Amino acid sequence: MRSSDPNLSPAPEAPDWRTPAEICEYRTTPDYAETLAFLERIAAAYPRTVHLEGFGRTGEGRYLKVVVVSRDGEFDPASIHASGRVILLVQNAIHAGEMDGKDACLALLRDIVRKPEASRLLDRVVLVFIPVYNIDGHERRSPYHRINQRGPERAGWRANGTNLNLNRDYLKAEAPETRASLRLFHRWLPDFFVDNHVTDGADFQYDVTFAIDDTPDVFPATADWIRSAITPELVRRVDLAGHSAFPAPVFLKDDTDPARGLVFNENPPRFSTGQMILENRPGLLVELHMLKEYRRRVTGNYAILRALLELLNRDADRLVSLNQEADRAAATLGASGRAGSEFPLVVAGSGETTTMHFLGYAYERARSEVSGTIGIRYGTEPQTWTIPVETGVSIAASIVPPAGYIIPPPWTRVIDVLEAHGVSLRRTTAEWTGPVERYRCSGMVRPNLPFEGRYPILRGGNVEREMGHFGECHRVLETLTFPTGSVVAPLAQRLSKVIIHWLEPAAPDSALRWGFFDPIFEQKESGEAYVLESLGREEMHRSPELRAEFERRLSSDPSFAASPTRRLAFFYDRSPWGLANRVGEYPVGRLRSLDGIPLT
Numbered sequence: 001m002r003s004s005d006p007n008l009s010p011a012p013e014a015p016d017w018r019t020p021a022e023i024c025e026y027r028t029t030p031d032y033a034e035t036l037a038f039l040e041r042i043a044a045a046y047p048r049t050v051h052l053e054g055f056g057r058t059g060e061g062r063y064l065k066v067v068v069v070s071r072d073g074e075f076d077p078a079s080i081h082a083s084g085r086v087i088l089l090v091q092n093a094i095h096a097g098e099m100d101g102k103d104a105c106l107a108l109l110r111d112i113v114r115k116p117e118a119s120r121l122l123d124r125v126v127l128v129f130i131p132v133y134n135i136d137g138h139e140r141r142s143p144y145h146r147i148n149q150r151g152p153e154r155a156g157w158r159a160n161g162t163n164l165n166l167n168r169d170y171l172k173a174e175a176p177e178t179r180a181s182l183r184l185f186h187r188w189l190p191d192f193f194v195d196n197h198v199t200d201g202a203d204f205q206y207d208v209t210f211a212i213d214d215t216p217d218v219f220p221a222t223a224d225w226i227r228s229a230i231t232p233e234l235v236r237r238v239d240l241a242g243h244s245a246f247p248a249p250v251f252l253k254d255d256t257d258p259a260r261g262l263v264f265n266e267n268p269p270r271f272s273t274g275q276m277i278l279e280n281r282p283g284l285l286v287e288l289h290m291l292k293e294y295r296r297r298v299t300g301n302y303a304i305l306r307a308l309l310e311l312l313n314r315d316a317d318r319l320v321s322l323n324q325e326a327d328r329a330a331a332t333l334g335a336s337g338r339a340g341s342e343f344p345l346v347v348a349g350s351g352e353t354t355t356m357h358f359l360g361y362a363y364e365r366a367r368s369e370v371s372g373t374i375g376i377r378y379g380t381e382p383q384t385w386t387i388p389v390e391t392g393v394s395i396a397a398s399i400v401p402p403a404g405y406i407i408p409p410p411w412t413r414v415i416d417v418l419e420a421h422g423v424s425l426r427r428t429t430a431e432w433t434g435p436v437e438r439y440r441c442s443g444m445v446r447p448n449l450p451f452e453g454r455y456p457i458l459r460g461g462n463v464e465r466e467m468g469h470f471g472e473c474h475r476v477l478e479t480l481t482f483p484t485g486s487v488v489a490p491l492a493q494r495l496s497k498v499i500i501h502w503l504e505p506a507a508p509d510s511a512l513r514w515g516f517f518d519p520i521f522e523q524k525e526s527g528e529a530y531v532l533e534s535l536g537r538e539e540m541h542r543s544p545e546l547r548a549e550f551e552r553r554l555s556s557d558p559s560f561a562a563s564p565t566r567r568l569a570f571f572y573d574r575s576p577w578g579l580a581n582r583v584g585e586y587p588v589g590r591l592r593s594l595d596g597i598p599l600t
């Protein structure tokens, strides 16, 4: 719909406050300029309640905007926090083909400023929303971007201007949009975060699916509050509003056989709401069902946002104090080293299931002439499935946190990511030699295909293919020397979990897994074959044990025996020349204490 449309030229005595999507009966969704025009019109009419501000630019140079909705004209984050009000940050269109949340937020904003009963939603809450986050993707519009989605007519593209999926970029923070959003997040430090999406995957009756993490990596009192006071209430209120909610992302164990049930979905910090766990804040992932009509999806998204606002008003004091406690607890992680202070790095499904009734559709499974395998065909007849749902979770990997980490200064790109996250860092003012725990890593296998522009070794979770193979990293205590200007990241701060997840190699989105430390796995010096031939002869002569080990290897491993390169490497790798390559030595040290380190 363009601005020349007569519906957008209201008569003076009856201004038309319908949103662009409402005006065209949800056939289309407004582009960024139209979206901003609507928002600016509301801000101009209600300047004491609505305020727009910029927070950076996209890769293609578009201006990122956020809308602040506050009952009394107070738009300063520090004053709002001081007044004890809750700040809710809502993000839309990170996947720009999934723009339901944008149109829902426009309608919600209009109702808050126009309808007295809705204005009460601001009593204890300030609403801050990003109308369109992935703007470059949003402006790349086509009818052919979402094969599995029912409306609107044209939709944006999933990734940003460099084809990066911003919802895989949170912890590694490579995109300019991610950098801007981290700055925005820390400017406002919201009490609650929402990320609005549209599903991919199975067909079922629910139109609103959602998840708020309450797993063992969430601050326990916050997890209790979510489990008891928020998740069931959201379901109830969304259902009362005429929609149908299911409180988990729906991932079938087997895409062709719903009877096998649903599996737990891991949520590592490459995802927005996974990142919220590291920020000690609750994060709500909303997924509208892709095959519902656009009007139903937008109004469903509206219903859950409105229900959440009601609950945040009800529980404002509790949420503010939970967040303060969670921040304080995070700042004590590094004071651990005691028994029972294990920090969960990976939370995964335990395999334990609960049988549930799930509102699906009748379906047929049959061998398909297209794929040549068993395929599924969903019908339109509602059917209640009685299926196992993986409800058990367990801690699949954990560590005891150190007091902090020390990073040698040349690892600038690793340090830069911590800076982008607003982590508080210190520098050594002189060379320092002391005891650190460090990892020696081996057996890493990179995948053959790129993922998000890299070749990461990632846990698949349930949404992506397994990528590569994580070998092993074992820890040794050593006395090492770190040059002047080395970076120390103390865990005594609210962002301790960001530091741990970035620097512990086995964490699901660590710098090592994403490839930021790949040079440590390269052998930079080696010997010519004729040089190594004489090294091997001398070594066998010098050490009968080494000779025996070599011969055992020859007889037990035919491929080794057949490879001249590997036979020569056997001697080089074990020699002082080979060891000088320090292949697999992780350069980051774990500090048991910061005492005695000369620091800024």
Ligand SMILES: [Zn+2]
Residues within 6 Å of the ligand: 095, 098, 197, 198
């Ligand atoms: Zn999405």
